[in-house]
Amino acid sequence: MKSYLPVDFIVERDESKCIRCKVCVNQCTYETHNYDAQDDVIRSKDENCVNCQRCVTMCPTHALSIKKNLGPFRDNANWSSEVIKDIKKQAETGGVLLTGMGADKPYLTYWERLLLNASQVTNPSIDPLREPMEIRTYLGAKPDALEIEFEDGDIDLKTKLAPQLILETPIMFSAMSYGAISLNVHESLARAAMRAGTYFNTGEGGLDSRLYKYGERAIVQVASGRFGVHSSYLNAGAAIEIKIGQGAKPGIGGHLPGEKVTEDIARTRMIPVGTDALSPAPQHDIYSIEDLRQLIYALKEATNYSKPVSVKIAAVHNVAAIASGIVRAGADIIALDGVRGSTGAAPKVIRDNVGIPIELAIASVDQRLRDEGIRNKASIVAAGGFRSSGDIVKAIALGADAVYVATAALIALGCTVCQKCYTGKCPWGIATSDPWISKRVNPEIGAERLVNLLRGWSMEIKEIMGGMGINAIESLRGNRLHLRGVNMTDTELKILGVKMAGE
Amino acid sequence: MNELDNKFINPFNQDKDFAGCSIFGMMSLEGKRFSSEDPIKAISNMHDRSNGLGGGFAVYGIYPDFKDYYALHIMYLSKDAKEKTDRVLASCFNIIYDEEMQTKAAKVVDPPLLWRYFVEPKKRRSPNLPEDECVIQAVMRINTETGKAFVFSSGKDMGVFKGVGYPEDIAEYFCLEDYYGYLWSCHGRFPTNTPGWWGGAHPFNILDWTVVHNGELSSYGINRRYLEMYGYKCTLQTDTEVLAYAVDLLMRRQRLPIEVVSQILAAPFWSEIDSAEPKRCNVLRALRQTYGSLLMNGPFSVIVAHHGEMIGLTDRVKLRPLIAATRGNMLYLSSEEAAIRLVSPQLDKLWAPRGGEPVIGRVGDKKIVGSAVKVEEPQ
Amino acid sequence: MIAKEIILAKLDSRFLPHVTFNDQICQVNAEGLHYRDLNSLLRTLDSHGVEKVELHSVCGQRYIGTDLKTGMAIEIYGTPGNDLAAFMNGPYITVYGNAQDCVANTMNEGKVVVHGRAGDITCYGMRGGKVFIRDDIGARAGIHMKEYMDKKPYLVVGGTAMDFLGEYMAGGVLLVLGLNLKGDEPHKARFVGTGMHAGVIYVRGNVAHMGKEVKMVDVEKSDMLTIEGLVREFCGYFKTDFEEILSKKFMKIVPYSHRPYGRIYAY
Numbered sequence A: 001m002k003s004y005l006p007v008d009f010i011v012e013r014d015e016s017k018c019i020r021c022k023v024c025v026n027q028c029t030y031e032t033h034n035y036d037a038q039d040d041v042i043r044s045k046d047e048n049c050v051n052c053q054r055c056v057t058m059c060p061t062h063a064l065s066i067k068k069n070l071g072p073f074r075d076n077a078n079w080s081s082e083v084i085k086d087i088k089k090q091a092e093t094g095g096v097l098l099t100g101m102g103a104d105k106p107y108l109t110y111w112e113r114l115l116l117n118a119s120q121v122t123n124p125s126i127d128p129l130r131e132p133m134e135i136r137t138y139l140g141a142k143p144d145a146l147e148i149e150f151e152d153g154d155i156d157l158k159t160k161l162a163p164q165l166i167l168e169t170p171i172m173f174s175a176m177s178y179g180a181i182s183l184n185v186h187e188s189l190a191r192a193a194m195r196a197g198t199y200f201n202t203g204e205g206g207l208d209s210r211l212y213k214y215g216e217r218a219i220v221q222v223a224s225g226r227f228g229v230h231s232s233y234l235n236a237g238a239a240i241e242i243k244i245g246q247g248a249k250p251g252i253g254g255h256l257p258g259e260k261v262t263e264d265i266a267r268t269r270m271i272p273v274g275t276d277a278l279s280p281a282p283q284h285d286i287y288s289i290e291d292l293r294q295l296i297y298a299l300k301e302a303t304n305y306s307k308p309v310s311v312k313i314a315a316v317h318n319v320a321a322i323a324s325g326i327v328r329a330g331a332d333i334i335a336l337d338g339v340r341g342s343t344g345a346a347p348k349v350i351r352d353n354v355g356i357p358i359e360l361a362i363a364s365v366d367q368r369l370r371d372e373g374i375r376n377k378a379s380i381v382a383a384g385g386f387r388s389s390g391d392i393v394k395a396i397a398l399g400a401d402a403v404y405v406a407t408a409a410l411i412a413l414g415c416t417v418c419q420k421c422y423t424g425k426c427p428w429g430i431a432t433s434d435p436w437i438s439k440r441v442n443p444e445i446g447a448e449r450l451v452n453l454l455r456g457w458s459m460e461i462k463e464i465m466g467g468m469g470i471n472a473i474e475s476l477r478g479n480r481l482h483l484r485g486v487n488m489t490d491t492e493l494k495i496l497g498v499k500m501a502g503e
Numbered sequence B: 001m002n003e004l005d006n007k008f009i010n011p012f013n014q015d016k017d018f019a020g021c022s023i024f025g026m027m028s029l030e031g032k033r034f035s036s037e038d039p040i041k042a043i044s045n046m047h048d049r050s051n052g053l054g055g056g057f058a059v060y061g062i063y064p065d066f067k068d069y070y071a072l073h074i075m076y077l078s079k080d081a082k083e084k085t086d087r088v089l090a091s092c093f094n095i096i097y098d099e100e101m102q103t104k105a106a107k108v109v110d111p112p113l114l115w116r117y118f119v120e121p122k123k124r125r126s127p128n129l130p131e132d133e134c135v136i137q138a139v140m141r142i143n144t145e146t147g148k149a150f151v152f153s154s155g156k157d158m159g160v161f162k163g164v165g166y167p168e169d170i171a172e173y174f175c176l177e178d179y180y181g182y183l184w185s186c187h188g189r190f191p192t193n194t195p196g197w198w199g200g201a202h203p204f205n206i207l208d209w210t211v212v213h214n215g216e217l218s219s220y221g222i223n224r225r226y227l228e229m230y231g232y233k234c235t236l237q238t239d240t241e242v243l244a245y246a247v248d249l250l251m252r253r254q255r256l257p258i259e260v261v262s263q264i265l266a267a268p269f270w271s272e273i274d275s276a277e278p279k280r281c282n283v284l285r286a287l288r289q290t291y292g293s294l295l296m297n298g299p300f301s302v303i304v305a306h307h308g309e310m311i312g313l314t315d316r317v318k319l320r321p322l323i324a325a326t327r328g329n330m331l332y333l334s335s336e337e338a339a340i341r342l343v344s345p346q347l348d349k350l351w352a353p354r355g356g357e358p359v360i361g362r363v364g365d366k367k368i369v370g371s372a373v374k375v376e377e378p379q
Numbered sequence C: 001m002i003a004k005e006i007i008l009a010k011l012d013s014r015f016l017p018h019v020t021f022n023d024q025i026c027q028v029n030a031e032g033l034h035y036r037d038l039n040s041l042l043r044t045l046d047s048h049g050v051e052k053v054e055l056h057s058v059c060g061q062r063y064i065g066t067d068l069k070t071g072m073a074i075e076i077y078g079t080p081g082n083d084l085a086a087f088m089n090g091p092y093i094t095v096y097g098n099a100q101d102c103v104a105n106t107m108n109e110g111k112v113v114v115h116g117r118a119g120d121i122t123c124y125g126m127r128g129g130k131v132f133i134r135d136d137i138g139a140r141a142g143i144h145m146k147e148y149m150d151k152k153p154y155l156v157v158g159g160t161a162m163d164f165l166g167e168y169m170a171g172g173v174l175l176v177l178g179l180n181l182k183g184d185e186p187h188k189a190r191f192v193g194t195g196m197h198a199g200v201i202y203v204r205g206n207v208a209h210m211g212k213e214v215k216m217v218d219v220e221k222s223d224m225l226t227i228e229g230l231v232r233e234f235c236g237y238f239k240t241d242f243e244e245i246l247s248k249k250f251m252k253i254v255p256y257s258h259r260p261y262g263r264i265y266a267y
C-alpha cells in the first residue's frame, strides 16, 4: 500500500561544513544517512529520522541540523497534524499505536500551579552551605510507638523495627527493566545508586548475574510475568517491589517483543532466546485485596521478613482507597506512578488518557492514610515525570517520602525524549538490547553523569529547604503549609490540601 | 439521606467500597437445625483473609416461635433515629414484639444500638400490595429517609448478625451460641475503606435473601443504576448490596430460577453463546441483551441464600476461589478447603465448581446442582 | 544422625508441645500454629539438618516449604493453605490430602506430590522442579510457566483441569491424564493455552476448547519418551497402572508462534 504519511522531520546538511567523515552514517540506527561513494556525498532519507539528535550531536563540524516538517497540513486545533498522521498510520496497518516515554500533552501537570514558600523576617532561613542540612530518608513501616527499657540509667530499645531502606537523598531510580534498557544502562544506574547512597529498581526483567554485586542498592521487582524471579534474586535486593501497575499504562501489561530477547536477556529472564516476554496486567495470583496480602506475605516468608516489600500501582481514580487497602495488606512501601509516568512501550491512547496526575494522587493518598491513622505503616514513593528538584520538593511537601525518577536519569545518560524507545533502536544506546548500540553508554561515564545529577538536585533541595528555614527533610514531608496554589479551582485546592497563593 | 449521614457511611465519598474477603456457608439438606459452633470455627480459620473490619452471619430457621412474622434487625447510629424509625414502623406494621438485641462484651468496634422487631404489614394501608413489597418499601424508606437507621435483616424466621470486627468476635458479641439454624452463611471482610461501618459488613439482606461476597465488581456503577430503575436504593455503597438486590429482582420478583440467573450474573462469552445449539443460543443471547446491565463483571465468588436454598457462584472466568463439599446431609461452600476440613475432616464429595456454574443445595433434595464433577476423596 | 536434644534445646519453648522425634523423623502437630510460627519452626529444623519432617493436623497454614535451604522432605497430613511451596527451592513435599490455591507459585526447584486435588493457579510462573497432582486441578494451572536451558518445570495431573490451563505459558511441560474422565469425554477446560508461546501441554484424550494461539498435534516419539517417564513416576507415587494409562492416545498442544502478539502494533 502506498503510504500517505508525510515525513516528520527534515535533515539539513551544510555541504560546506560536511567533511564526509560518515559519523552520521554510523550513528543513526534508523539508517537515515548513507554515503554515496560515486558522487562523494552523504544523502539522507528524511522519512527515517525520528529527531533524536544523535547525529547532530556527534557531527564533528556541526554540519547537521534537523528541522520539524511544519507542513503539509493546514492548521486546525481539533485535527492537528498529530491526529491526522495517527489515523493514517492505523489506516495503513490496522494496529495499535505504540509510543515511548511519558505523556507529552501539556494539560496533565500541576507542578507549575504549586509554589513554594521561603522565610522572611519572622523566622530565619538557613544557609545550607554552612549549616547542617539533612535529607536522609528511611523507607519502610514505622511503629506507632516505641517501647523502651530503662535500667540503671541505661536505655534499650525493645521494639523491633521493620526493615528499612536508607536513602542519602530522597531520589531513587525508577523501575526500568533489563531488556527495555540495555545492560550498560542498568549498570550505570546501579553504580550511581551505590555511590549516591540511593537505590535503583531492577524492573520486572530480573537482574543480570553480573550486577548482583550491586544488590544492596537494588529494589528487585516482581511482576506478573515473574521473569528472573527466584530465591537468590529475591534475596539479592535490599527490598522487593510487587508491580501491579505503571503510570504510563495502568491496567495494561508489559510485552518485550521476541526480537529483543537476546542471549543475555534470555538468561536473566529465564526464557528461551527470541520468545516474547509477556507480562499481562494482572498478577495472576492477585485478583482481590486479600490475595495481595497473600503475595506480600509469600515474599516476606520467602525472605524471612528481612526486607521491606513495596507495592507499585498506577495512580487511578480510586487511588486513595486502593492505597489504604495495600497498606492494610501489609506493604511497607507504596509506590504511586502518575499519569505522566514513562514507559519503554505503551499504546499511545492509554498513555495519554488513563490515570490521574501524581500531584493529586500523592495528596489524596497521604491524606487518606492519615485520616485512617495508618500513615506510619508505610512510606509513600511518588513517580511519574519528575523533571527538577522543584517538582521533588513539592511532592515531598504534599506527602511523599521519596520519589522515583526514570526519564530524568535517562536524559542524563543522553536520551533526548524522542519517544521511540519501543523500536529497540535507541541511537543513544539506552532503550535497546542490541549489544552494538548499547556500547554507546559507558557504565562508568554513565554513573558519573547520574551521580552529578543527583548531587545537583540534592543541593538544590537543600537550598530550598534552607530558604524555608527547615534543616531536616522530615519537617518538609507532608508540610503543605509550604505550598500555595495558583490558577486552580476550589476543588483542586481542596484535594491538594493547599491554600491559594495570597491566603 | 442527608450529607452528614453520607459522611459517616462513606466518609471519603467513594464510588463504592473496596473489599476482599472470606466466605463460608453450610446447610443441612434435611432442614435440621444446628448450632453456631462449626460455622464460627470454619470462618475463623480463614482469619488471614479478613482484617477485622467486618464480619457477619446469616442464619435460617432461628425464630421458629415467630416464623410467620418478618423479623427486622435494625441498627441505630443515634437515639433520635430510633424515634423516627419507630414512627415509620408503626405506620406500616403491627409490631408483635420488639426488644434490644442481646449482646455481650467482645472485641468489636463502636457497636450501634441494635434492635429486633417482629412485625406484620398492615393490610388496610395498601390492600393490593403484596406483603413482601410492603416490607421492601419500608426498608428502603428507613434506610434512606430516617438518616442513621439501617435495616440489616428483614426476612421471616431468619436473621443477619454483622458488624465491625473479626467474624469470631461478631459471633461472640451477638451471642450466636444461643442460636440454631439449618443454614449458616458467614463472612470475614477485608475492606480498604475505614472506619469500616456496621452496615457495610456482610451478609447483605433483603427479605429472606442474603448474599456474602468476595471480590470487587468493576461493573458496579451500571449495576447500581440499572437496579435504581426498579426502586432499589443502594445506600450502603458496596457492590455486594447490588448483588443482593439483583438476586431479589431476578429471583423473587421476576421468578427466574437460579440456573438462569447465574447466566445473567456470570453471562457466558459471546463465543460460547454463538456456538450453543440454536434454542439455547437464542435464550442466552436474549438474556445478555436484556440483562447486560446486570452482568457482574470482575472477580467474585458469592454465597446467596434464602429459605430452603443455598447457592454458590463465581464469576465467569473464575477469578475468585470457591470450594464445595458434602458430607451426609450437609452441604458446605467455602473460600478455602481447609475451613471445611476443620469442621468435617471426612467428606463424601469435594469439588471446585467451574466459573459461572452455580452450586445449588435445596432442603429436601439430596441432589446438589452443579456437583456433576466426579471427585475422589483423598485417603 | 541428628541430635534431637540439641534441636529441642534450640527451639522456642512454645513449639515444644508441638514437636516430637520418632527415629530420624521430626513430627510436628500443626494444630493451632499460625503459619508464621510453623514456617519459622521449619526454618529452624532445616538449619539444624533435620532431613524429614511430618506435619500433622495441618489446616490452612500458608507458604509451607518456602525459604528452606536444604532438600528437606516434608510430609503433610491435612489441608495445607494457599501458596504451598511458593518460591520453593529444593524441598520435597508430599501432601496426604488436598492442596488449596497457588501451589508451587514461582517455584524454582524441588518436588510436590499431592495425594488429592489442587486449587486454582497451580504452578504460576514455576521455573523448575516437578509437581504431581493425583486428582483434578483448578483454573489457570501452569500460567506463565517458563524454562531456560536445562531448567524446566513439570506439572503432571492425574485428573482433569479447569479453564485457562497453560495460559501465557512460556516453557515447561504440562501433562494432564484425565484418568477420571469417562470414555471419550473431553477435558472440561476451555481456553487452553491462551497466550501460550513456548513449552508444551500433553493431554491424554481430547480438549473441549483451546485458545487461538495454540494448535493440537500428534505426539512424536520424543514426546512419548517424556510422557512415559512422567507417567512412570506418577504411577510410582499413586500406585496406578502404567500400561492402562498409556493405552489411550496422547495429544500435544503447542503454540503457533513464539511471538503471539507480534502483529498487533501499528508502529
Ligand code: SF4
Pocket (backbone or CB within 6 Å): A011, A027, A028, A029, A030, A031, A032, A033, A048, A049, A050, A051, A052, A053, A054, A055, A056, A066, A427
Ligand atoms: S541519528 Fe537521530 S536525528 Fe540523526 S538522522 Fe538518525 S534519527 Fe534523525
Ligand code: SF4
Pocket (backbone or CB within 6 Å): A052, A100, A101, A410, A414, A415, A416, A417, A418, A419, A420, A421, A422, A425, A426, A427, A428, A429, A430, A431
Ligand atoms: S531512551 Fe532513546 S529511544 Fe527512548 S526517548 Fe530516549 S533517546 Fe529516544
